[in-house]
Amino acid sequence: MTALTRWIRRNLVVIAGLGTLAYLILPNVVVLVFSFNKPNGRFNYQWQRFSTDAWTDPCGVADLCGSLSLSLKIAVWATIGATVLGTMIAFALARYRFRARPAVNSLIFLPMAMPEVVMAASLATLFLNMGVDFGFWTILIAHIMFCLSFVVTAVKARVMSMDPRLEQAAQDLYASPAQTFVRVTLPIAAPGIAAGALLSFALSFDDFIITNFNAGSTVTFPMFVWGSAQRGTPVQINVIGTAMFAVAVLCVLVGQLAGARRKRS
Amino acid sequence: MTQPSSGGDVRLDRISKTYGSFTAVHPLDLHIPAGSFFALLGASGCGKTTTLRMIAGLEEPTTGTVRLAGKDITDLPPYKRPVNTVFQSYALFPHLDVYENVAFGLRRRGVTSVKKRVEEMLELVQLGDFARRRPQRLSGGQQQRVAVARALINHPQVLLLDEPLGALDLKLRRQMQLELGRIQAEVGITFVHVTHDQEEAMTMADTVAVMNGGRVEQLGAPADLYENPGTTFVANFLGTSNLIEAEITDKSGGDLVLTTAGGRLALPAGRCSAPVRTGGKLLVGVRPEKITLSHAEDAGTVPEGRNRISGRIAESSFLGVSTQYVVTAPGCPEFAVYEQNIERDPRLVPGAEVVLHWNPAHTFGLDAAQNIDAGTERDEEAV
Numbered sequence: 293m294t295a296l297t298r299w300i301r302r303n304l305v306v307i308a309g310l311g312t313l314a315y316l317i318l319p320n321v322v323v324l325v326f327s328f329n330k331p332n333g334r335f336n337y338q339w340q341r342f343s344t345d346a347w348t349d350p351c352g353v354a355d356l357c358g359s360l361s362l363s364l365k366i367a368v369w370a371t372i373g374a375t376v377l378g379t380m381i382a383f384a385l386a387r388y389r390f391r392a393r394p395a396v397n398s399l400i401f402l403p404m405a406m407p408e409v410v411m412a413a414s415l416a417t418l419f420l421n422m423g424v425d426f427g428f429w430t431i432l433i434a435h436i437m438f439c440l441s442f443v444v445t446a447v448k449a450r451v452m453s454m455d456p457r458l459e460q461a462a463q464d465l466y467a468s469p470a471q472t473f474v475r476v477t478l479p480i481a482a483p484g485i486a487a488g489a490l491l492s493f494a495l496s497f498d499d500f501i502i503t504n505f506n507a508g509s510t511v512t513f514p515m516f517v518w519g520s521a522q523r524g525t526p527v528q529i530n531v532i533g534t535a536m537f538a539v540a541v542l543c544v545l546v547g548q549l550a551g552a553r554r555k556r557s
Numbered sequence: 558m559t560q561p562s563s564g565g566d567v568r569l570d571r572i573s574k575t576y577g578s579f580t581a582v583h584p585l586d587l588h589i590p591a592g593s594f595f596a597l598l599g600a601s602g603c604g605k606t607t608t609l610r611m612i613a614g615l616e617e618p619t620t621g622t623v624r625l626a627g628k629d630i631t632d633l634p635p636y637k638r639p640v641n642t643v644f645q646s647y648a649l650f651p652h653l654d655v656y657e658n659v660a661f662g663l664r665r666r667g668v669t670s671v672k673k674r675v676e677e678m679l680e681l682v683q684l685g686d687f688a689r690r691r692p693q694r695l696s697g698g699q700q701q702r703v704a705v706a707r708a709l710i711n712h713p714q715v716l717l718l719d720e721p722l723g724a725l726d727l728k729l730r731r732q733m734q735l736e737l738g739r740i741q742a743e744v745g746i747t748f749v750h751v752t753h754d755q756e757e758a759m760t761m762a763d764t765v766a767v768m769n770g771g772r773v774e775q776l777g778a779p780a781d782l783y784e785n786p787g788t789t790f791v792a793n794f795l796g797t798s799n800l801i802e803a804e805i806t807d808k809s810g811g812d813l814v815l816t817t818a819g820g821r822l823a824l825p826a827g828r829c830s831a832p833v834r835t836g837g838k839l840l841v842g843v844r845p846e847k848i849t850l851s852h853a854e855d856a857g858t859v860p861e862g863r864n865r866i867s868g869r870i871a872e873s874s875f876l877g878v879s880t881q882y883v884v885t886a887p888g889c890p891e892f893a894v895y896e897q898n899i900e901r902d903p904r905l906v907p908g909a910e911v912v913l914h915w916n917p918a919h920t921f922g923l924d925a926a927q928n929i930d931a932g933t934e935r936d937e938e939a940v
Contacts, residue, residue: 457648463635465662
């Protein structure tokens with residue numbers, strides 16, 4: 293008994309870590325397992341028997357792949373837009389003293405703090421009043437807006453912690469202001485920019501509430517999943533979900549490997 | 558070195574820098590001869606770094622001009638000046654390895670074949686095996702050498718060093734002082750070195766400008782500054798000085814005869830930087846190591862013609878090669894005396910009555926209208 297308690301005490305951190313990991317991973321495991329299910333009827337809620345039908349025909353459900361490609365397209369453009377704008381805002385806030393700086397500094401957090409459904413509804417009202425047609429562009433504008441704050445936060449932290457002497461050193465070593473930015477400032481800020489971009493992509497890709505309010509008749513992937521859940525859940529949704537999870541894990545692994553190699557050199 | 562480089566001289570004319578109502582550097586004239594090792598010495602906040610940054614172009618002077626080898630470079634941006642800087646804490650690029658850090662300046666100037674020069678430079682600073690390391694993985698001394706190599710590879714006309722040894726421990730600092738001196742002698746580039754460490758300035762530089770409150774207090778060779786300080790700040794900041802208030806009572810030959818609370822002292826007229834007027838006030842100074850300490854019982858054996866003051870030993874600390882005494886004397890409650898431990902007199906212990914005596918030629922006279930303690934708070938001010 294004392295041996296067991298000693299063992300538990302010694303490995304408590306590991307046990308807690310594995311427990312947390314299980315808690316985080318379990319839903320994904322369920323999604324993965326049920327992507328190999330062959331349900332009776334329309335709902336994929338009960339395990340029946342193993343099948344790879346859904347994996348061999350991921351676009352077998354009407355409109356699924358169309359909504360998926362639309363979501364990917366929006367996520368890519370929202371990421372580009374939010375990253376470029378957010379990086380510029382972050383540099384402005386970190387580097388320059390201007391009159392509106394304190395206001396911008398706190399307002400930039402609003403999209404993160406505000407309930408999404410409130411933002412969604414008021415944005416829809418705004419578009420309606422302006423007479424804008426709902427669709428791809430309204431969704432993109434909305435996504436860039438809520439991704440911006442995350443990019444600004446990530447990049448600003450990086451820029452603030454950068455030693456200003458590094459840029460002075462570059463100038464001292466014959467780099468013009470443009471060269472200094474490209475050769476020194478940008479590479480050093482890159483991890484922050486990359487973090488902001490990844491976050492933007494993930495947020496944009498799986499946003500449902502704001503998109504639903506501002507999409508009109510356009511259907512993104514999360515909206516498709518929501519809509520089909522009313523009438524039955526095709527197994528293909530699990531296939532797409534599992535594939536997304538695998539891609540995300542791959543990205544993280546590649547990032548960590550690159551980081552480890554950088555540290556070793 | 559890959560090719561001989563020659564330094565240029567730097568001339569600052571009425572250069573000044575103000576930030577709002579704060580004046581960092583008062584209008585300043587300074588000439589730094591080509592090929593010299595020049596030190597700007599002072600406590601933090603004295604304007605020495607600002608002066609250096611104005612030469613580098615990283616700070617725009619409020620007034621005045623900067624000339625390099627006769628050419629006015631006041632309006633040139635830093636990347637167009639043939640000047641390179643070794644920054645405080647080095648400012649090495651963390652995203653580049655040692656090789657690319659050193660090659661940075663060459664590449665920006667469009668030099669395509671950098672390999673040979675970078676390798677030679679890394680050999681010079683003994684970092685050939687570390688070319689592919691990131692700077693974060695180097696020790697402080699190695700980072701410092703990368704910073705020097707990164708600047709020197711460009712063959713600047715002037716190399717600016719901003720407290721380059723401040724982050725190193727004492728032993729490494731001594732080693733790098735010698736190293737930098739060797740490199741300077743080898744490449745012949747003009748070095749301008751900013752430091753708050755008076756020993757560092759005196760060891761390395763051939764000319765030292767002592768700065769205080771945005772002004773140059775005194776400029777000269779280290780030995781000259783040490784032996785003939787012109788102000789109380791220089792007297793106290795460079796080493797230690799004993800300063801006593803005195804009044805000029807007479808002149809005899811080339812000497813001034815002074816009256817102090819401790820008796821009469823002689824001062825060669827040429828060693829007095831203050832206006833001489835009978836009845837005028839002076840601060841008379843002497844360095845602690847110039848003084849001989851004799852027990853009061855031996856007062857008769859002190860040769861004639863030496864300056865002498867009587868006192869009582871308050872403290873003594875044995876330092877191996879020398880013993881430092883603090884003597885309480887009239888007019889100077891804490892008279893510092895350093896004695897070499899050659900023949901130690903066992904009677905020289907705290908409480909003993911002693912006679913302090915020294916060659917009048919080692920006495921110096923300063924203007925009495927100054928703060929007698931200026932420059933003594935060095936360690937608190939320095940970062």
